[in-house]
Amino acid sequence: MEKREIEMKLVKAPTDERKGYPLGLPCDVCSGHTNFQAIVCEGVDEKGKVVRICEACLKEPEQFDAKLDYCAERLIEWAGWLRNLRGRIKAPSLADWKAANRTRWEASETEKWIMDEWERNDDKSIGQRLTATRQEMEQWEQQRAAR
Numbered sequence: 140m141e142k143r144e145i146e147m148k149l150v151k152a153p154t155d156e157r158k159g160y161p162l163g164l165p166c167d168v169c170s171g172h173t174n175f176q177a178i179v180c181e182g183v184d185e186k187g188k189v190v191r192i193c194e195a196c197l198k199e200p201e202q203f204d205a206k207l208d209y210c211a212e213r214l215i216e217w218a219g220w221l222r223n224l225r226g227r228i229k230a231p232s233l234a235d236w237k238a239a240n241r242t243r244w245e246a247s248e249t250e251k252w253i254m255d256e257w258e259r260n261d262d263k264s265i266g267q268r269l270t271a272t273r274q275e276m277e278q279w280e281q282q283r284a285a286r
């Protein structure tokens with residue numbers, strides 16, 4: 140079965156509402172990202188998944204396939220490395236980590252705040268915990284900046 144071509148278009152990049160400039164977005168060709176550009180190059184594959192190309196990759200379109208192959212090989216190697224770690228990780232406990240981190244003199248107020256949040260939200264899933272932490276941290280940073 141022949142694969143159909145993916146029509147790429149130049150589209151407006153979403154803007155970070157808080158910071159007021161375009162977001163840096165992942166590039167599917169080089170695994171890098173766009174450099175906060177207002178216009179990005181995107182297409183949609185046959186499964187409806189967005190394909191994006193950064194401005195650095197657009198400079199050398201003849202390299203698209205070589206870069207895709209290179210990134211795919213790196214991902215395969217990475218997957219093998221991850222599988223090779225299975226059953227071999229002997230880590231200190233979370234309690235050990237907390238104790239060591241609490242005694243670090245350079246632990247910032249933000250780090251201490253994050254640890255406190257982890258303890259308070261211990262019953263939530265990681266996803267809920269991270270979302271709550273991110274939102275609360277932004278509020279905390281705003282309050283801190285206002286002081």
Ligand SMILES: [Zn+2]
Pocket residue numbers: 166167168169170171172192193194195196
């Ligand atoms: Zn790229």
